[in-house]
Amino acid sequence: MKFYLVSLAVGLLVGCIYALLQVRSPAPPAIALIGLFGMLVGEQAVPIAKRLISGEPVTISWFRSECVSRISGVEAPRQAPHDPAA
Template structure:
């Protein structure tokens, strides 16, 4: 299993365990409301999309108009 997937799985498992413990003790969970979680998901998606866009723009091949003209010493 990939290390990144393992980290996500462990994080999810810890969250589920914390939720079960809060439920067993009868205390409200310290998690934010669902609308806040959706907002956080939007932030993560936006950050990832921005990173991908910048990576693609930096890798784009140079066009003839982007390359400087050679200096001619006539």
């Protein structure tokens, strides 16, 4: 039930933002897609901030493994173990 209430609250907030920007809801497809992309990227700000606060580095490899798949919806390809004999 909590997720429904949070979803409703966020929907109300977005509706208010649309009204302030004078964009009709439902938004035109391009605006809606850009907004969804912004939400996906914004979700990754929290793990990045937590990592920085804890003093851990935010590296490209960490970002690729932890964030890119969540933003793109495509799982990162797994790298094969390095075989020095090959």
